[in-house]
Amino acid sequence: MKAPVRVAVTGAAGQICYSLLFRVANGEMFGKDQPVILQLLEITPALKVLEAVAMELNDCAFPLLHGIVPTDSPEVAFKDADYALLVGAKPRGPGMERSDLLKDNGKIFSALGKIVDKVASKNIKIVVVGNPANTNAYILSKNAPSINPRNITALTRLDHNRGLHQLAAKVGGKVSDIKKMLIWGNHSTTQVPDITYATINGKAAPTVVNDDAWTRDAFIPTVAKRGAAVIAARGASSAASAANAVVDHMRDWVLGTAEGDWTSMAVSSDGSYGIEKGLVYSYPVICKNGDWTIIPNLPVNDFIKAKMKESEKELQEERDTCKDLL
Numbered sequence: 042m043k044a045p046v047r048v049a050v051t052g053a054a055g056q057i058c059y060s061l062l063f064r065v066a067n068g069e070m071f072g073k074d075q076p077v078i079l080q081l082l083e084i085t086p087a088l089k090v091l092e093a094v095a096m097e098l099n100d101c102a103f104p105l106l107h108g109i110v111p112t113d114s115p116e117v118a119f120k121d122a123d124y125a126l127l128v129g130a131k132p133r134g135p136g137m138e139r140s141d142l143l144k145d146n147g148k149i150f151s152a153l154g155k156i157v158d159k160v161a162s163k164n165i166k167i168v169v170v171g172n173p174a175n176t177n178a179y180i181l182s183k184n185a186p187s188i189n190p191r192n193i194t195a196l197t198r199l200d201h202n203r204g205l206h207q208l209a210a211k212v213g214g215k216v217s218d219i220k221k222m223l224i225w226g227n228h229s230t231t232q233v234p235d236i237t238y239a240t241i242n243g244k245a246a247p248t249v250v251n252d253d254a255w256t257r258d259a260f261i262p263t264v265a266k267r268g269a270a271v272i273a274a275r276g277a278s279s280a281a282s283a284a285n286a287v288v289d290h291m292r293d294w295v296l297g298t299a300e301g302d303w304t305s306m307a308v309s310s311d312g313s314y315g316i317e318k319g320l321v322y323s324y325p326v327i328c329k330n331g332d333w334t335i336i337p338n339l340p341v342n343d344f345i346k347a348k349m350k351e352s353e354k355e356l357q358e359e360r361d362t363c364k365d366l367l
């Protein structure tokens with residue numbers, strides 16, 4: 042049996058974590074031979090609910106779950122953590138401007154960054170889920186200078202998975218027939234879902250779809266605004282599908298992407314595709330041996346390029362709003 046890995050999870054008593062934690066404890070994220078210790082962080086008023094989550098986790102009797110540490114102390118939650126799933130964030134309240142949300146959540150992530158820098162494993166792999174996810178990851182990275190920025194990512198896998206479903210539904214196929222879906226940019230409505238390189242049973246998706254107007258006017262906005270559509274239908278934001286995407290993101294990063302496919306991850310830009318270096322931007326990546334590589338030199342058409350720039354601009358604006366936290 043392998044030694045257990047320590048997984049810090051924030052917002053652990055919230056909606057997403059109520060799906061996520063059980064799947065991590067069941068071996069779906071790190072493999073069926075990898076025990077885990079869950080180090081669960083919540084704010085103090087949510088500790089009672091967190092205790093109940095811990096009780097339920099224990100009552101599942103997962104063989105791979107070697108320990109649970111529920112706490113309201115970030116120092117305890119991140120101590121020696123090998124992985125971090127950063128879900129906890131403040132939701133946007135009534136009358137709150139996007140810039141207020143940015144600043145409030147930015148404060149959470151700058152504080153967490155300093156603590157990660159101090160107490161976590163130097164090889165920690167982090168995925169940020171709490172919104173605005175890309176900019177929160179950027180802020181955390183700037184406040185954790187001893188952690189390689191390559192190890193601090195943000196979640197766009199839910200958008201990627203939403204794209205797979207929309208494309209499969211359009212052609213009456215299965216999601217498993219599709220490879221090389223792609224989300225560029227920010228996890229926001231400026232994201233750029235792109236099927237240019239996708240294949241369906243090995244055939245070029247744009248040729249199979251044969252409907253550029255659908256791709257431009259239906260596919261892109263439907264995927265980009267799917268979060269709002271779920272809120273409108275459910276009265277709460279996506280939870281189980283977000284948890285599933287976190288599992289997919291981390292599993293692929295740690296255990297590798299499938300042969301012949303890639304995935305979408307928001308990672309620290311190396312300047313690829315003309316995007317400002319250091320911004321946390323969603324790219325197509327392959328993962329191998331616990332590391333990711335951006336797919337280089339894809340030919341990008343002018344329509345997509347313009348949209349990629351818009352998303353970059355939004356990320357630059359978000360970053361500038363939070364300058365005092367960097």
Ligand code: NAX
Nearest residue numbers: 052054055056057083084129130170171172196199278283
């Ligand atoms: P919930 O409000 O159900 O849960 C959030 C939890 O975080 C709460 O229990 C709260 O007490 C806790 N929390 C707040 N501040 C904290 C702090 N400083 N330290 C530790 N815990 C803290 O929200 P949920 O539905 O679970 O969503 C969580 C976040 O995910 C939100 O920011 C949401 O916007 C974001 N999402 C991101 C997605 C993505 O694809 N990147 C998709 C789904 C989701 O919208």
